[in-house]
Amino acid sequence: MSPSSAPRVRSGTIALLASGRQWLAAGAALLTLAGAARADAPAPSPDDLIKIQTSLERGAFSDAIAELELWSDRGVVHPDLSFDRGVAYLGRAESPAQRRADLGQAVAAFEEAAHLAPGDDEAAHIVERVRTAISERRDKRESDGVVARPRLSRALLDLIGENVWAGLGALGALALSLGLAARFASSRHRPRLGGGIAAVVGSLIAALGAGMAYVGHGLRTTTAPAVVIVEQARLQDGDGRPIAAARGASTLGESADRVPEGTLVHISGARGALVQIEWGDGEAWLSAREVRRLAGSQ
Amino acid sequence: MNPLPLRLVRALRLSALLGVALLLALWPRAARADVELSLSLGAREVAVGEAVQVRLDAMSADDDSPSDPQLVVPNGFEVRGPSVGTRQQVSISGFSMVTQSGISATWLLTATRPGLFTIGPATVSWRGQRRQAQVVQLSVLPPGQQPRARSRSRRQAVDPFDSFDPFGGNNGFDDLFDRLRGGGSRFDQLPAAPTDLVPERAPDDLAFLDAHLDTRRAVVGQQVTLSIYAHGAQGLFQEAPGAREPSHPDFLAQRLVEDGSRQPVYQYSRSGERWIAVKVRELALFPLRAGRLEIGSLEFGFLGRRYGARTGDGLRRSTRPLFIDVTEPPQEGRPPGYAGEVGSFELRATVEPRSIPAGGSIAVSARVKGRGRLPGSLAVPEQAGTEWLEPTVRDDASVENSVVGGTRSFSYLVRMTKPGTIDLGSLRLPMFDPETGRYRVASFALGKVTVEAPAVSAPVDDPGAPKAGPRLSDLVRFRAALSPREPDLYWTDRALYWWWLGLGPGVVLGAAGLLRLGGRLRRGLASRADSQATHATRAIGDARQALAAGTPGAVAGAAERALYNAIEWSTGIKARAVLRANLARELSEAGMPDELSSRVVASLEACGQLRFAEGDPERARAVVDDIDALVKQLVRRVPRPRTRDAEEVRA
Numbered sequence: 032m033s034p035s036s037a038p039r040v041r042s043g044t045i046a047l048l049a050s051g052r053q054w055l056a057a058g059a060a061l062l063t064l065a066g067a068a069r070a071d072a073p074a075p076s077p078d079d080l081i082k083i084q085t086s087l088e089r090g091a092f093s094d095a096i097a098e099l100e101l102w103s104d105r106g107v108v109h110p111d112l113s114f115d116r117g118v119a120y121l122g123r124a125e126s127p128a129q130r131r132a133d134l135g136q137a138v139a140a141f142e143e144a145a146h147l148a149p150g151d152d153e154a155a156h157i158v159e160r161v162r163t164a165i166s167e168r169r170d171k172r173e174s175d176g177v178v179a180r181p182r183l184s185r186a187l188l189d190l191i192g193e194n195v196w197a198g199l200g201a202l203g204a205l206a207l208s209l210g211l212a213a214r215f216a217s218s219r220h221r222p223r224l225g226g227g228i229a230a231v232v233g234s235l236i237a238a239l240g241a242g243m244a245y246v247g248h249g250l251r252t253t254t255a256p257a258v259v260i261v262e263q264a265r266l267q268d269g270d271g272r273p274i275a276a277a278r279g280a281s282t283l284g285e286s287a288d289r290v291p292e293g294t295l296v297h298i299s300g301a302r303g304a305l306v307q308i309e310w311g312d313g314e315a316w317l318s319a320r321e322v323r324r325l326a327g328s329q
Numbered sequence: 330m331n332p333l334p335l336r337l338v339r340a341l342r343l344s345a346l347l348g349v350a351l352l353l354a355l356w357p358r359a360a361r362a363d364v365e366l367s368l369s370l371g372a373r374e375v376a377v378g379e380a381v382q383v384r385l386d387a388m389s390a391d392d393d394s395p396s397d398p399q400l401v402v403p404n405g406f407e408v409r410g411p412s413v414g415t416r417q418q419v420s421i422s423g424f425s426m427v428t429q430s431g432i433s434a435t436w437l438l439t440a441t442r443p444g445l446f447t448i449g450p451a452t453v454s455w456r457g458q459r460r461q462a463q464v465v466q467l468s469v470l471p472p473g474q475q476p477r478a479r480s481r482s483r484r485q486a487v488d489p490f491d492s493f494d495p496f497g498g499n500n501g502f503d504d505l506f507d508r509l510r511g512g513g514s515r516f517d518q519l520p521a522a523p524t525d526l527v528p529e530r531a532p533d534d535l536a537f538l539d540a541h542l543d544t545r546r547a548v549v550g551q552q553v554t555l556s557i558y559a560h561g562a563q564g565l566f567q568e569a570p571g572a573r574e575p576s577h578p579d580f581l582a583q584r585l586v587e588d589g590s591r592q593p594v595y596q597y598s599r600s601g602e603r604w605i606a607v608k609v610r611e612l613a614l615f616p617l618r619a620g621r622l623e624i625g626s627l628e629f630g631f632l633g634r635r636y637g638a639r640t641g642d643g644l645r646r647s648t649r650p651l652f653i654d655v656t657e658p659p660q661e662g663r664p665p666g667y668a669g670e671v672g673s674f675e676l677r678a679t680v681e682p683r684s685i686p687a688g689g690s691i692a693v694s695a696r697v698k699g700r701g702r703l704p705g706s707l708a709v710p711e712q713a714g715t716e717w718l719e720p721t722v723r724d725d726a727s728v729e730n731s732v733v734g735g736t737r738s739f740s741y742l743v744r745m746t747k748p749g750t751i752d753l754g755s756l757r758l759p760m761f762d763p764e765t766g767r768y769r770v771a772s773f774a775l776g777k778v779t780v781e782a783p784a785v786s787a788p789v790d791d792p793g794a795p796k797a798g799p800r801l802s803d804l805v806r807f808r809a810a811l812s813p814r815e816p817d818l819y820w821t822d823r824a825l826y827w828w829w830l831g832l833g834p835g836v837v838l839g840a841a842g843l844l845r846l847g848g849r850l851r852r853g854l855a856s857r858a859d860s861q862a863t864h865a866t867r868a869i870g871d872a873r874q875a876l877a878a879g880t881p882g883a884v885a886g887a888a889e890r891a892l893y894n895a896i897e898w899s900t901g902i903k904a905r906a907v908l909r910a911n912l913a914r915e916l917s918e919a920g921m922p923d924e925l926s927s928r929v930v931a932s933l934e935a936c937g938q939l940r941f942a943e944g945d946p947e948r949a950r951a952v953v954d955d956i957d958a959l960v961k962q963l964v965r966r967v968p969r970p971r972t973r974d975a976e977e978v979r980a
Contacts (some may be wrong), residue, residue: 109814
């Protein structure tokens with residue numbers, strides 16, 4: 032190789048590498064776009080939404096519901112679309128065209144909106160209002176049902192979010208690290224004592240926060256929230272037989288075996304036409320047709 | 330007393346006979362001066378998802394024919410019908426001929442949950458009154474369970490040729506078989522079996538069942554037809570009681586053929602054997618879900634002398650379970666409001682009247698006709714000011730070439746509350762047609778209706794108007810624009826979070842450990858630099874430098890220092906403080922071999938002499954070399970842990 036040709040070869044290699052990098056980048060971008068296209072179905076256009084709104088305004092609730100359900104079937108997941116679906120179901124439930132499961136479907140839609148956008152206070156508020164309306168209607172019809180208390184871990188996670196527990200765990204780990212550092216780095220008594228206390232307290236907080244975050248992660252990835260959309264869903268065993276286990280310990284009679292409309296349940300499994308749900312500290316089964324699984328759950 | 334004349338006796342007897350005859354002739358008419366009601370079920374036991382026919386016969390002997398049949402059905406059934414037909418019946422009762430006319434109403438109930446249900450009472454309207462028939466009991470088994478013994482099994486065994494004798498006789502199967510064996514010419518009168526009915530090989534020499542599915546791939550809701558033929562090589566046979574019906578928990582089923590009694594009998598020859606084949610079951614199955622769905626086996630008993638049994642369970646044969654791959658109708662092209670209807674239907678409707686006062690109602694009669702499972706509902710055009718009431722549904726189901734279909738009529742009452750000319754919009758029926766593989770929407774434009782404003786300005790009772798207090802739907806507003814959505818982020822989904830939990834304290838602990846290790850290493854190096862072994866080695870170096878400089882005094886001092894340091898390193902004894910005479914013993918007691926301790930003492934002696942022997946560099950070199958070798962030997966020994974000072978040694 033002559034000295035004069037060396038820079039040329041080097042610059043050619045660099046150009047080749049640069050061009051390869053560009054191709055790689057382009058390929059990666061294409062793959063990313065393809066993945067994004069697969070993951071997110073195209074959302075409705077503003078014109079589509081205006082059309083649905085027009086249907087609602089002229090009282091054609093079923094048309095609006097059909098359109099919104101179609102978007103849902105296509106896999107479009109958005110809290111505002113879920114909210115709009117709730118508005119349509121609620122409107123029909125309060126119109127002469129009302130159908131039996133409308134309020135349950137409205138709860139499912141608003142619950143889905145709140146689930147997808149945890150900061151949506153409007154959705155969270157209207158869910159409770161609709162549930163109250165369902166409860167009042169049940170009282171009028173003298174039909175009853177039982178809502179089982181959620182598990183302690185789920186109740187704690189509903190009270191304090193998974194990310195807060197995770198943050199607590201991280202803070203605990205930080206306190207533990209700083210405490211250990213102070214303990215090891217200083218030879219003086221006070222810093223060493225303070226470091227020791229910080230390490231002990233930090234390790235406790237880290238264990239609690241990380242533990243709850245781990246439980247929350249497990250519940251989130253292994254169960255899916257759903258809402259009962261029939262007037263009463265009958266609890267069954269794994270073979271589809273109605274269960275009467277609760278009657279022995281309850282004065283509620285048959286109502287103890289029925290889950291009222293609008294109840295939030297958590298699906299932990301499925302078999303055939305049945306879904307397994309968490310029921311108190313145990314498990315029970317419901318017909319899959321009687322519940323609506325909330326979109327966006329893992 | 331004169332006996333009665335014989336003629337009188339005869340006349341009296343004749344009168345009595347005529348009176349009885351008259352009574353008999355008139356009695357039935359008097360007794361039947363009412364309507365006769367009879368409610369019957371197609372089966373006493375069905376499984377969830379199966380349809381059962383309920384029939385009400387209402388016959389009257391006078392001109393007033395019953396009308397308006399109604400049936401009370403408990404929750405747990407999907408009801409179709411009634412399909413109403415007129416009947417006329419002539420019977421001889423006593424000496425009179427009774428003509429009855431009436432109706433026959435048929436409902437089709439599809440069970441949706443298990444239990445024991447009371448069907449009825451069924452009523453008809455007759456002479457302005459409602460007459461009531463007795464109730465009947467129907468047992469519905471959970472899905473997947475098939476009644477072991479259907480109503481058929483409680484009856485006498487069904488002979489396929491009892492009611493359908495292919496030869497016009499009714500001589501029973503044995504007689505027929507014997508005739509077939511004798512001649513065979515009458516056997517040949519049976520129609521030849523179509524080629525697709527004859528299996529490639531007979532799985533059994535005597536008899537077998539052959540189950541066919543018209544398709545192995547279907548979408549949810551599409552009709553799949555299961556046909557089961559019984560083949561027998563021993564002549565005619567009956568179906569033994571106790572057949573086990575095929576289970577189909579993932580399908581809705583409609584029985585097209587319940588037994589073979591009304592089915593054509595085919596004949597064919599195989600390896601010189603005469604076989605007959607008859608269709609014994611045919612079911613229209615509608616898949617309820619996607620997946621690989623199983624249809625269970627039919628167990629069937631061939632009953633006949635040539636089949637080994639004329640009574641009991643008969644010669645038992647069964648079909649193999651069948652599987653069908655079911656998918657959901659495609660997402661692509663799915664129209665809004667699609668409710669899972671599969672088939673091909675046409676939609677027609679009429680609206681009457683076209684002009685009404687506000688608050689009045691119009692009748693919309695829609696008729697859906699086509700092939701497939703009849704649709705459960707239509708998409709009605711809702712709008713403010715119209716109130717569509719639940720429709721009355723009437724069915725006229727039919728089966729044509731084993732394909733289920735027919736007509737379903739939906740009669741709506743629509744209350745119009747808003748004055749003006751209202752365009753009602755269109756009735757719609759979205760469906761998926763499996764034959765074309767595409768979605769289609771059958772629609773019918775209902776046209777306009779003129780709703781006149783009420784003459785008196787009385788408030789129109791609009792059920793859609795807000796009631797007292799705000800409605801819930803007033804509290805929320807449609808979101809016409811989708812806000813940008815942040816994806817859900819959970820710390821625990823990221824591996825970095827879990828690394829951080831362990832990594833922070835781990836790094837601190839690791840750093841502390843490393844620091845301690847470094848300190849210990851540093852101290853070890855420092856102590857090694859200050860050790861007697863190092864001093865001894867350095868002193869040897871000094872001795873050699875002094876040797877090179879030609880200063881024997883300095884050589885002796887340095888060599889002696891090297892040896893003392895090596896001794897202390899090796900034994901812990903400060904040898905400088907020990908008397909030379911005792912040194913060998915002390916070293917031996919300290920564990921040094923005698924030979925080595927003697928060499929050490931001798932070397933120390935040589936150093937002393939060297940101090941006074943001037944000008945002999947060779948001797949000085951020899952002493953230094955000797956001490957160097959000794960020092961190396963002593964330094965290699967494991968050092969003593971404790972240094973004994975002179976006082977201790979002396980003590």
